[in-house]
Amino acid sequence: MPETPYLLIDMAKTRVNIQAMAEIAEANGVRLRPHTKTHKLPSLAKRQMEAGAVGITVAKISEAEVMAQHGIEDIFVAYPLVTESKVERAVELSRTIRLIVGADSYEGARKLSDIAGRHGHVLNVRLEVDTGFKRTGVPYDEAVALADQINRLPHLSLTGIYTFRGATIDGQATLDLERAGIEEGQLMVKLADEMRNQGISITDVSVGSTPTGRYAAGVRGVTEIRPGTYIFNDRMQAKLGVSTLDECAAAIVTTVVSRPAADYCIVDGGSKTFATDVQPGTEPLQLKGFGHIVEAPDAVLERLSEEHGIIRLAPHHPFRVGDRLHIIPNHICSTLNLHNNVYLADGELIDKVPVLARGMLE
């Protein structure tokens, strides 16, 4: 058995999750381009492609490089590349695979075009649009004008538009995933039509996250969805109703290292093991604690310091020093990024696998 704490992935559940989203995409006649930030593993990206994905999505050129080195040949970097060295790397990579990069400003796009031109190259680009999440993305009302400008740049091929909205409406977190997904799709289809009316050729209308992708996929005119978390699911998705807790394929295995009082125990996983970006108690999910404890669903992983997880227990709960607990994290993507290795369990076999695209910042 591996030393705790470690991240254990149930491959049987993972395969079911991969297949389920592939079927949603197929049933709706849209392409599936999963965001691989959730697993950061070329081997799982390949399984997604085998199940029908047309390519993958990443956030960093460094992630694209790792995935390409391991045989993935169609990659969308869904992030604005604005520095010269990163654009150089994108141009280089796009000589060997089909690469698409994001842009959300004219100055960023011009840099892409200038550098591509310097190498006698044309880069595929998609314009990122803000549909209310207020992160990157050109403001919705300015998108057609910017698309027109980008379309005139000589060394870019504007192939589509994309957005990320997640489980939000008008910038507010929501539990109405169907409305969020449908609105997201409709907003983007409307925009693509306006662009086409201006003579701008838009092939790809790319939307959707794990909570909203299935609804956005049903909007006529949407061509692609980019969910990520669905491959494992997590406690946040279960609370949203997107999966059950039993469909969560990834858990942290910890050991009880201390049982100092009747009503709490300490496990050997803290904030170096569990991500803290999805905090307990916040609206609208109001998760209790930092994870779901499989062996004690009513117990609460109440506090984390770097190496300690403090679990509030019903008085005199039988947990003892040395017991192993499986804990489904609130947010699997950021949690997995903390782990140098994960353990893939397939039947009796447990395979230790380095997370090749983890920690990629550049």
Added chain:
Amino acid sequence: MPETPYLLIDMAKTRVNIQAMAEIAEANGVRLRPHTKTHKLPSLAKRQMEAGAVGITVAKISEAEVMAQHGIEDIFVAYPLVTESKVERAVELSRTIRLIVGADSYEGARKLSDIAGRHGHVLNVRLEVDTGFKRTGVPYDEAVALADQINRLPHLSLTGIYTFRGATIDGQATLDLERAGIEEGQLMVKLADEMRNQGISITDVSVGSTPTGRYAAGVRGVTEIRPGTYIFNDRMQAKLGVSTLDECAAAIVTTVVSRPAADYCIVDGGSKTFATDVQPGTEPLQLKGFGHIVEAPDAVLERLSEEHGIIRLAPHHPFRVGDRLHIIPNHICSTLNLHNNVYLADGELIDKVPVLARGMLE
């Protein structure tokens, strides 16, 4: 220039910080055993030793192994080791360096003794005591009895007691660092005296964090302090008044990748780059946002997603796409753990250094 985002460490400030804590320890006649979780770098551990530290503190046997491989010969693993394989590794390591391990339960201590005995070995152990933080540590009132039990185990040498309390009093966060530190020291000295009265030899009385160490060091009978964060300081320490922001030696360098509206911009560092364990708005610090933006002290790093930092700006602030911003993180220890490499800046030189003991979970 390195690609952003990256963690930049100012070595001139780091040297000043190392020296300052060494002087505090010396002036108070206590030993300094810094917690190296903050930097996870053998090269910086050596600088701390050269400045007068008697050894180092780590949280994991895996961290101890890395530090020992790089020449550190006196290491305290301040964590209860309760699994057989980890204890085996501790016994192995203690053949080549001076190793001390933590224990906070009789069953854990017995396992240490049994396994050490199997190898004809004696392990140095310190008993962890809870002085109100309610994490690991035997409850204060049970500590003398447990010390007595551990003292009778044949293959352990009980050399001391230790606690971690940080900036808390009775389990509540406090700004009264002097009182917190003095109380922590007094509680531990009293306990050591009670143990000695029972015939238990206690050499080391080890306490103290960066905020409280300087006060605890002044309590007669305290023999050792274990601060960690002081080597770099961070925004939390600055808000506590332990350092100034200018004495913070570590910052994240980010690039503005999007400027979609008058009142915010997006940088290329999110929750994969900045730790989220010290949240904005929580008592008593009430930090605004996830970091201090050196180039715009009034701007607020308001939201993070994995690859995006959303910065609220005064309207029409001049930041543009491509600008580089230096951001002092709320909590440097957990932030550094996210980075595979850090960049040490010494005058004009910038040296890329792998964080050898990062991500150590086992």
